[in-house]
Amino acid sequence: GAGVSQSPSNKVTEKGKDVELRCDPISGHTALYWYRQSLGQGLEFLIYFQGNSAPDKSGLPSDRFSAERTGGSVSTLTIQRTQQEDSAVYLCASYVRGLTDTQYFGPGTRLTVL
Amino acid sequence: AQSVTQLDSQVPVFEEAPVELRCNYSSSVSVYLFWYVQYPNQGLQLLLKYLSGSTLVKGINGFEAEFNKSQTSFHLRKPSVHISDTAEYFCAVSSPRNTGKLIFGQGTTLQVKP
Numbered sequence: 001g002a003g004v005s006q007s008p009s010n011k012v013t014e015k016g017k018d019v020e021l022r023c024d025p026i027s028g029h030t031a032l033y034w035y036r037q038s039l040g041q042g043l044e045f046l047i048y049f050q051g052n053s054a055p056d057k058s059g060l061p062s063d064r065f066s067a068e069r070t071g072g073s074v075s076t077l078t079i080q081r082t083q084q085e086d087s088a089v090y091l092c093a094s095y096v097r098g099l100t101d102t103q104y105f106g107p108g109t110r111l112t113v114l
Numbered sequence: 115a116q117s118v119t120q121l122d123s124q125v126p127v128f129e130e131a132p133v134e135l136r137c138n139y140s141s142s143v144s145v146y147l148f149w150y151v152q153y154p155n156q157g158l159q160l161l162l163k164y165l166s167g168s169t170l171v172k173g174i175n176g177f178e179a180e181f182n183k184s185q186t187s188f189h190l191r192k193p194s195v196h197i198s199d200t201a202e203y204f205c206a207v208s209s210p211r212n213t214g215k216l217i218f219g220q221g222t223t224l225q226v227k228p
Contacts, residue, residue: 031213031214033214033215033216035216042218042219042220042221043204043206043216043218043221044218045215045216045217048213048214048215050213056213056215059215091157091158093158093216095214101146101163101165101210101214102148102160102163103160103214103216104160105150105157105158105159106157107156107157108157
């Protein structure tokens with residue numbers, strides 16, 4: 001499709017397990033963002049990728065969180081040793097600076113840590 | 115640093131009545147402003163945005179917003195709401211001078227009653 005896609009749509013895991021969340025941005029969009037939406041914290045920025053530049057990791061809440069973007073397209077957000085407070089909806093957005101200056105969001109991955 | 119305050123967490127309104135959802139922002143640099151809508155169990159959809167130019171911005175579904183620089187506000191309005199407008203609405207700010215990451219308000223739940 002033409003939009004941002006994310007997988008899985010839902011993920012239930014046990015505390016202490018690692019999880020990987022995937023984002024497929026809109027083709028040609030050079031920028032990609034991850035956000036987290038949780039009841040207590042609202043919508044928070046996590047990490048930003050732009051082309052081949054070093055990512056902006058300033059929003060990652062701990063060193064258990066990491067992300068990579070392969071080939072300037074697909075991105076994976078990894079959470080190691082998950083904790084119950086990691087339960088949230090993880091949203092991905094892609095963007096082309098200067099064209100529309102609009103971020104297009106995927107449907108999100110709902111992560112539940114038991 | 116930038117921040118966004120949505121002054122009302124919930125706004126109940128009757129169908130066909132007008133509505134205003136309030137948003138104030140704080141920023142030391144020039145900003146772009148956005149309103150996103152999130153319908154139940156769905157992702158974020160852009161309603162409208164202010165980048166530059168006319169301070170009155172029209173969006174989808176009959177919504178509009180006015181950028182007021184002196185009051186640092188970007189309130190969202192609709193003259194006549196429908197049941198289908200029931201959703202959560204997020205105001206967000208970004209800066210053209212940085213990575214474009216969005217800083218979101220806490221959200222306002224619009225509840226349209228018959």
